[in-house]
Amino acid sequence: MSLETIQAKLELRELVDAYATLTDEKRISDQMLLFTPDTQFKVYMSDQLVANVSGTAQLEEEFNGHVSLVKRYFSLNGQHVVNVDGDTATGVVFSHIKMLRDGEEGTEVLTDYSVQYHDVYVRQNEKWLIKERTSKYIFVEAKVLQS
Structure with missing residues (x-):
């Protein structure tokens, strides 16, 4: 593996980790800087397409x-499996996400998501960006938290 490929894989890992960190911090405007302006973002729950968004304005x-x-x-x-080809790359990120929301009658609901992100990346102006992201929600489990 060439030094350039190793460097690209490191930068791509930093990109997907920045996406997760900015999600946790709810910094959506900053998160949009990780995407190409013409990005394509799809979400599947099991095999059903539930979202199909084009461009960072709509995504934001x-x-x-x-x-x-x-x-x-x-x-x-978790794992980030990447194939680099010059200024383009593809990758799969395995991720676990927890979300806490208000439930009924003062309860809180914790939802666990096991997700695979299937990505297409491009390097523009010496910076890697997400051009396409397909989120596949494999397992979803919600539970009401006890007070």
Whole structure:
């Protein structure tokens, strides 16, 4: 493996970790800087397409709507399998996400998500960006937290 490929893989890992960190911090405007302006973002729950967004303007609107419903996030990235080809790359990120929301009658609901992000990356102006992201929610478990 060449030094350039190793460097690209390190930078791509930093990119996907920045995405998770910015999600946890609810810094959506900063998160949009990780995407190409013409990005494509899809979400599948099991095999059903539930979201298909084009461009960072629409993506930021969608994310802000979602963030308004969530009290706290906690994201943990696992494997990141990447194939680099010059200034383009593809990758799969395995992630575990927890979201805490208000439930009924003063309760809180904790939802655990096991997700695979299937990505297409491009390097523009010496910086890696996410051009396409397909989120596949494999397992979803919600429970009401006891007071």
